Amino acid sequence: MAEIRPFRGVRYNQKLVKDLAAVLCPPYDVISPEEQQACCQRSDCNIIHLERGQELPGDGPGDNKYTRAAASLQDWLSLGILQADDEPALYLHNHYFSYRGERKKRQGIMARVRLEEWERGGIRPHECTLAAAKDDRLNLLRACKANLSPVFGLYDDPERKVASLLAREERAGPLVSMTDSQGQSHEVWAVTQPEVIHQVAGILADKPIYIADGHHRYETALAYRREQHTSHPGSTGNQAFDFVMMTLVDISDPGLLILPLHRLVQGIPQSTVAGLKNELEAFFELKALPLAGVDNPRWADALSAENENEIVIGLFGLDPEHLFRLTLPDSARIQHMMPGEHCRAYRRLDVSVLEHVVLGGMLGISDREEDRQAVLAYSSDEVDALRRVMAEEYQLLFLLNPIGVRSVKAIADAGDRAHPKSTYFYPKPPTGLVINRLEAEL
Numbered sequence: 001m002a003e004i005r006p007f008r009g010v011r012y013n014q015k016l017v018k019d020l021a022a023v024l025c026p027p028y029d030v031i032s033p034e035e036q037q038a039c040c041q042r043s044d045c046n047i048i049h050l051e052r053g054q055e056l057p058g059d060g061p062g063d064n065k066y067t068r069a070a071a072s073l074q075d076w077l078s079l080g081i082l083q084a085d086d087e088p089a090l091y092l093h094n095h096y097f098s099y100r101g102e103r104k105k106r107q108g109i110m111a112r113v114r115l116e117e118w119e120r121g122g123i124r125p126h127e128c129t130l131a132a133a134k135d136d137r138l139n140l141l142r143a144c145k146a147n148l149s150p151v152f153g154l155y156d157d158p159e160r161k162v163a164s165l166l167a168r169e170e171r172a173g174p175l176v177s178m179t180d181s182q183g184q185s186h187e188v189w190a191v192t193q194p195e196v197i198h199q200v201a202g203i204l205a206d207k208p209i210y211i212a213d214g215h216h217r218y219e220t221a222l223a224y225r226r227e228q229h230t231s232h233p234g235s236t237g238n239q240a241f242d243f244v245m246m247t248l249v250d251i252s253d254p255g256l257l258i259l260p261l262h263r264l265v266q267g268i269p270q271s272t273v274a275g276l277k278n279e280l281e282a283f284f285e286l287k288a289l290p291l292a293g294v295d296n297p298r299w300a301d302a303l304s305a306e307n308e309n310e311i312v313i314g315l316f317g318l319d320p321e322h323l324f325r326l327t328l329p330d331s332a333r334i335q336h337m338m339p340g341e342h343c344r345a346y347r348r349l350d351v352s353v354l355e356h357v358v359l360g361g362m363l364g365i366s367d368r369e370e371d372r373q374a375v376l377a378y379s380s381d382e383v384d385a386l387r388r389v390m391a392e393e394y395q396l397l398f399l400l401n402p403i404g405v406r407s408v409k410a411i412a413d414a415g416d417r418a419h420p421k422s423t424y425f426y427p428k429p430p431t432g433l434v435i436n437r438l439e440a441e442l
Contacts, residue, residue: 001122002155002209003114004201005243006088006192009434010146011176013083017045020178024432027149028052029133029216042181045081047432050140051148066143073144082435089190090197091434092166093247094174096185097427099257106255107163109191109200110150110434112243113209115218115225123153124208124412128420129215130369137220145438147221147245149431151214155207156251156409162203163250165196176433184427188434209248210412213425218244224438245436247429251405258408259424260400262385263354264377265317268363268395276396277318279362283333284313284326291316291323291386300382305401311350313358314399317389323399328353337361343414345407350400351422358398380424 017023025031025039025048039048049072053065076082091110096103116122140148157163169191176188191197211218221244228241235242249256280286289302303314303325311328318324328334331348337357338347346352359365365375379385382399389397403423411418 001206002204004090004109004111004204004246004248005114006090006197007112007240007243007245007436008084008086008088009091009110009190010077010082010084010437011434012045012432013080014176016081019043020176020432021180023047024180024430025051026182027214027428027431028137030428038181045076047148050144051431066139069140070143070145073146084437085190087190087192089192090200092169092189092191093429093433094170094187095255095427095429096187097255098183099426104255104257106249106253106257107166108152108247108249108429109162109166110245110247112240112436113151113153113246113248114243115221117222121415122208123211123218124415125211125215125218125417126408126412127211127215127422128417129219130420132369133216134220134223137216138223141220141224141438142227147217147436147438149214149217150245150247150429150434150436151218151221152212152425152429153214153246153248154210154212154251154256154405154409155204155248156210157203157207158252160250160252162200163253165199165203166191169196180430182427184430186430186433204248208412209246210251210409212249212408212423213428214246240436240438243436245434251409256405257426258402258405259380259426260351260402261378261380261421261424262382262400263359263398264379264385264388264394265359265363265365265375265396265398266377266394267375268365272363273317273395276362277324280315280326280358283328283357285329287325287327288319288322289325291321303399303401305350309348311348311353312401313350313354315396316386316399317394317396320390343411343416345410345414346416346418349403349407349418349422351403351419354398354400355419378421380426 012020012023022043023046025046028051031052036048036052039046050069053069055065093108093110095106118125169189174187174189176186179185225241229235303312305312313326315324315326334357385397388394
């Protein structure tokens, strides 16, 4: 199962970098062009220059965003802007954030986790991945030889043994205590006591790790490890590239929050859109809900499922004054449209029904990545998504309910995977708090 190890994390030198908020950034996959520009302007040492560097007109094989990232990393290390900690550690990370007016705390452990091929079953994915993102991350990993941002993993510790151990570590003052540019706060401790590390590793040793977020980064780390083993046939299996940096969070952590990723659709023939309501009524019960203002929470509450087995999908775009609530009274109606190779937990997801029955079956949207990129966009912000349809940027919006963490676990335990962009674990751990260099020997 999971093998975790401490490591000498590389962190910003707070004697030289006084404002950590100026140098951290979100993970690469949620950075908009506007956010990229803003991060670049905050500091010449912002981790964005490594995590998602800017492409320039004259880029080529010898000079591009990946080579510039590697050069910046080496410069910052040589100048002492980034420094490796003296002792190997597990890093305790308390992440404070607000969601819908409620303040929350999520606790994670940053560690090196031994890489495993999926078929071994110790590390379990729950979602499919996209090829383009993996190519980008692999090029960056080859250039920098470092994990800049952690894979987000989950473990199941019903007795909260790890949390009890870590509570003792919080009594000391944290290494890092700061609030980032998004208003989220972070505290980081370095857990260096061998006996505590041994106890944490022992508790997790018989547990699988579930990938919550960072499937692309994990698969990239696997590909990089294969390359390194080919280049170094005498390696012992204990090199730094045999591990990947993860933030590990207990499934029962009260701050663990999963948001849905709603689907925005464009480029569909108008005749298909015009006939959609009739097609939907053959399978779903449709109820029109007055929109009564985009910011009015009543329509959002009306789309909530009454129980975990009820499939509910929201649809906007057929009528400018109404949002439609789609419920599936009888799942037997759609079984012929659902792929039979998937597990029951997969087939019971709102997003699975939407993808196979509506997007694929009724709107004819292909599963091919390049086809989907032309017609689909994703958003975790339902209000912003509604406004984009009202502004005629998109034709249709399909609103989804969040997937429960136990459904994520059930799909992963069955060896299955949900559609790409099925879950959005919020918020994502920031990039730049701790870096894991892969050139260092263990």
